Amino acid sequence: MRILITGATGQVGRELVDVFSDHDVVAVDHHRLDVADRDAVLGAVTSIRPDVIVNSAAYTAVDACESETDTAWSVNALAVRHLAEGARRVGGWVCHLSTDYVFDGSKTEPYVEWDAPNPVSMYGRSKLGGELELSPADTIVRTSWVSGYHGGNMVRTILRLAAEHGHPTFADDLAVIVRRLVIDRRPGLFHVTNQGAVSWYEFARAVLTAAGLDPDRVNPVATADLLPVRPAPRPANSVLDNAALRLSGVPLAPDFHGPLERLVARLRDG
Numbered sequence: 001m002r003i004l005i006t007g008a009t010g011q012v013g014r015e016l017v018d019v020f021s022d023h024d025v026v027a028v029d030h031h032r033l034d035v036a037d038r039d040a041v042l043g044a045v046t047s048i049r050p051d052v053i054v055n056s057a058a059y060t061a062v063d064a065c066e067s068e069t070d071t072a073w074s075v076n077a078l079a080v081r082h083l084a085e086g087a088r089r090v091g092g093w094v095c096h097l098s099t100d101y102v103f104d105g106s107k108t109e110p111y112v113e114w115d116a117p118n119p120v121s122m123y124g125r126s127k128l129g130g131e132l133e134l135s136p137a138d139t140i141v142r143t144s145w146v147s148g149y150h151g152g153n154m155v156r157t158i159l160r161l162a163a164e165h166g167h168p169t170f171a172d173d174l175a176v177i178v179r180r181l182v183i184d185r186r187p188g189l190f191h192v193t194n195q196g197a198v199s200w201y202e203f204a205r206a207v208l209t210a211a212g213l214d215p216d217r218v219n220p221v222a223t224a225d226l227l228p229v230r231p232a233p234r235p236a237n238s239v240l241d242n243a244a245l246r247l248s249g250v251p252l253a254p255d256f257h258g259p260l261e262r263l264v265a266r267l268r269d270g
């Protein structure tokens, strides 16, 4: 299978390139292919002729999206139209990464794929726009709270230590399930996260525990206290029920504690 991976140097993109290494992968970063440039996308796709485009390119600066709205719409929404158009021209399809931020967080239960989205931030609105550019024959993978060996921004993570609840996701576990969906050629919308819902406060404590450090070093911060430094509102509950995977009998990514211990050990070993 020939696979075009966009956003290939991003946190998830790097894991995708690794996990598809047994396939014919063409990996392009922002510099090689600006997904918001229609001519560039159509040119690249018609010359590469991929069976599938796995799109992990996105404008992921959640707060910056509030002011950089044109960039958010271009990269997160309009670009998906270009990728879908390109895929159609060569008889291929798109596997697209999306986000828990399409929800407003007001639901008390985990969100299933069939819950109505209602994004509260520009990032969430633009990512939902991208989803709407795809057809039922394409695959959409919504994930949440991604951590990985590559990339990562500790300052941003600490600033998110608030009373939000979600499913931590490890980029390598996510990539394995994206691979499975692509190889099985499963279309449709899938929530894909590790299991084990926590608040950011609990997650920070789990990180310290996994590192053999004292979790009491973390103090909870109220979401409201962070508002002055965070232009974009976040959903209070963004726990994604991986219902479509579960009901299809596809094994879910594991509870996050094991992968967290592995990541902490890997980061410590350098």
Ligand SMILES: NC(=O)c1ccc[n+]([C@@H]2O[C@H](COP(=O)([O-])OP(=O)(O)OC[C@H]3O[C@@H](n4cnc5c(N)ncnc54)[C@H](OP(=O)(O)O)[C@@H]3O)[C@@H](O)[C@H]2O)c1
Residues within 6 Å of the ligand: 006, 007, 008, 009, 010, 011, 012, 013, 029, 030, 031, 033, 034, 035, 036, 055, 056, 057, 058, 059, 060, 075, 097, 098, 099, 100, 127, 142, 143, 144, 145, 146, 147, 151
């Ligand atoms: N990280 C999370 O917690 C999280 C949660 C839910 C969903 N997701 C979704 O998962 C996917 C991957 O996210 P990630 O964590 O890997 O983000 P990331 O590390 O920010 O990677 C995104 C990549 O997209 C590239 N990019 C930005 N604008 C582009 C453009 N116009 N053309 C081509 N490439 C462009 C970036 O390159 P430059 O940096 O060079 O611009 C970057 O390498 C995204 O769809 C995101 O919405 C992430």
